[in-house]
Amino acid sequence: MSKVFSRGEVAKHSSEDDIWIIIDTAVYDMSRFIDMHPGGAFPILEYAGKDATDAFYGLHKQDVLIKYDRYKLGTIANEKPQIMFYQPGDISKVPYAESSAWMGYKSPYFNENHFKFRIAVRQILDGLKNEAREFEDSGERPSDKFVQKLGAAGLLAANIGPDAVQGFQLPGGVKPEEYDYFYEMIVHEEFARWACPGLGSGILGGMTISVPTVINFGKPELKAKILPLVLSGKKRMCLAITEPTTGSDVANIKTTAKLSSDGSHYIVNGVKKWITTGAFADYFSTAVRTDGGISMLLIERTEGVETKLIKTSSGSSAGTAYVTFDNVKVPVDNLLGVENEGFKVVLSNFNHERYIMLCGATMAARLVVEDCFKWANQRKVFGKRLIDQPVIRNKLAGMIAQLESMHNWLENLTYQMNHMDYKEQSIKLAGPLALCKYQMTRMLHHVSDDACQIFGGRAITKTGMGRNIETLQRTYKFSAILGGSEEIMADLGVRQALKYFPQNARL
Ligand SMILES: Cc1cc2nc3c(=O)[nH]c(=O)nc-3n(C[C@H](O)[C@H](O)[C@H](O)COP(=O)(O)OP(=O)(O)OC[C@H]3O[C@@H](n4cnc5c(N)ncnc54)[C@H](O)[C@@H]3O)c2cc1C
Incomplete structure (x- = not known):
């Protein structure tokens, strides 16, 4: 059981080689940590034997307390923590940190199982977050073990949509046959x-x-194998x-695929x-130029295939x-769809690709809105919280309004996807998805810009409080x-x- 101390007892540990501090009623022994503290010894010494809650939260995210939990000695007697401590799978209570159905508003789109599903997925992904961030920061190839954990949880197939999850066990006990695009939306988010x-x-x-x-255009044997x-x-x-x-002008690709004289391979x-x-x-899955047009081929990493990493933002x-x-031999059975009709395969993918990007983009903005709301509440400058400045509230208003507008449009499009077959989606949704993506990345531009101004120097610092803000401002152009x-x-x-513009329409 955790030990209990009085504030008086903590105050006795205030010398350079015996330092205890209090953070929101938890008592930490900093004596061994002080030399490792990335911010140096001074900020810790200032609070030796004292309550460092405000100073800690002014400079660190809560994650740090989890990372260094081993230095926790116990708690202060008869006091209750005042700060919410995030647990894996928790739904945030910060306004606009979750989409409206999860903030207690009515929704025509989500049922009880969607709620269970989000919690189950969040618990799994929260459990993998530290490992994920290690890969992100090191730039290393994500390990097979890590990727296979996602595969085993059904979370790779879940990204591809209702057709791909059939036969998988899904988080939250969701049955594959009930998996609709709202579940998929949750996964991307x-x-x-x-x-x-x-x-x-x-x-x-x-x-x-x-x-x-491969799912839509591969031959049965290829599907079964891959x-x-x-x-x-x-x-x-x-x-x-x-x-x-x-x-952008896909039709001009130059990579060639020549059929061998015996017709067995390209x-x-x-x-x-x-x-x-x-x-x-x-x-x-590769677009190539065949004799009469563009075709798609599934090429395995084999002799003649080489890859070189390109560093991006x-x-x-x-x-x-x-x-x-370089002279890569590809069996004709690896043709996806019909020869010279590869453009159909290329185009068939675009709506779904854009949909995935839209879901990820709203959550990236939402994380940043949540961080800005929290930061504006806790950061004091010139003796006032940032949120007490009208100009900061105005920025938050713009961010929230743009985010919520986009999310509501996206929910509407998700509903349309649930109720249209592939053909109807292709006819009716290509335009709205494209415009939604256009507006979504404009929204990211404004949200990122305002978030940077709210976070100041931390917005352009890779680690620490502004991590999510820095990440968005460095990478939102990918979606654009x-x-x-x-x-x-x-x-x-x-x-x-x-x-679909009526030719007889006049002003
Ligand atoms: C990090 C990264 C990952 C990628 N991943 C993949 C991948 O997995 N697979 C893959 O096949 N490709 C991938 N791409 C390629 C990506 O899809 C292309 O970068 C994109 O299609 C734009 O092509 P481009 O960069 O050659 O720009 P260009 O086509 O040269 O266009 C340059 C600019 O001109 C504008 N422009 C072009 N044509 C018009 C027009 N008609 N009217 C008005 N403006 C126009 C465009 O908006 C663009 O901003 C990736 C690119 C990057 C940077």
Whole structure:
């Protein structure tokens, strides 16, 4: 059982080699830690024998107390902690830190099982967060063991959607047949709470955009071979379309696939650039130029395939790669869909890719809004809390209003996805998803900018209080460029709407 002390007893431990401090009624022995304290000895010595709660929370996140729990001696007698302590799976009580259904508002979209599911997923991912952050910070390849933990929990397939989870055991006892796009939304949001965009891309980025090409266009034997390996985390997969000279204008790709004289395989030559997860990938779902047009091939990492890591603004555990295909032999059975009709395969993926990005983006913004709200409440400058300044409240208002508008649109689109078959989705949702993505990344731009101003120096410091703010301002442009850039999204959205513009409409 934890020991109990009086404040008087703690006060006796106030010499340089015997330092106790109190943080929200918990008593810590800092004597051995003082030399390791990243902020030096001085800030600790100032509070030797005293209550350091305000000073601690002015400089550190609560995570630090969990990390250094071993220095905790006990608690102060007859006193209750005043600060909420986060437990894995907890739903935040900070206004706007969760989407409205989780803040006690009525929702037409979510049922009891969605609530159970979010808690179960959050518990699992909270349990893996420290490990996730180690990969993010080191830039290392996410280990097989780590990825396979997600696979075993059904959380790799859960990212790909209702079709992919059939046959899996899902968190919270959710049955695969009840798994709809609102469950999928929850999964993307919960992964975004790691605030590890590099690692997230390395584990999920390549997989989520490439696996559907096999599910929807692969031959049965190819599906049977590849899907169990990738969805369990035993193998990694990516989508290779972009080339050094061809980005937005996909139709201009130059990588070639020539059919061998006996018709048994293609010979692939060419290069691909910025391929997420490519550095670790075993399989590359690849756009190639065949004799009569563009085709998609599933290429295994084999002789002639080489990958080189490209460093980007997110962590290198994204595995973003430059990929070279040098006379690579690919069996004809690895053709995805029909020869020369690969463009269909490429296009088929875009709506879902954009949907995934939208879900992650709202949660990335939400984390930042939560941190800003907390920080503005606890940070005192010129003798006042930041939240007491009207200009700071005005910034928070703008952030919240933009975030909530976007999230509500996204929930509406999720509902549409639940009630439309693939064909209807393709016709009706490509435009709204593109416009939603365009507006979402504009929202990220404004939220990130205001959050930086609220956090000051901490917003541009990688570790510590501003970690989530720094991460967003460094990486939000990924969503504005990948999966269709803002300009392309805006243009697509309006062009799609124009298709249905009544020719007889007049002002
Ligand atoms: C980190 C990272 C990961 C990526 N992952 C993958 C991956 O896994 N697989 C893959 O295949 N690709 C991937 N990409 C490629 C990505 O999809 C492309 O970067 C994107 O399509 C844009 O292409 P580009 O960079 O060549 O820009 P460009 O096509 O050269 O465009 C440059 C700018 O001009 C604007 N522009 C282009 N055309 C128009 C137009 N018609 N009207 C108005 N403005 C226009 C665009 O908005 C863009 O901002 C990745 C890229 C990065 C940076």
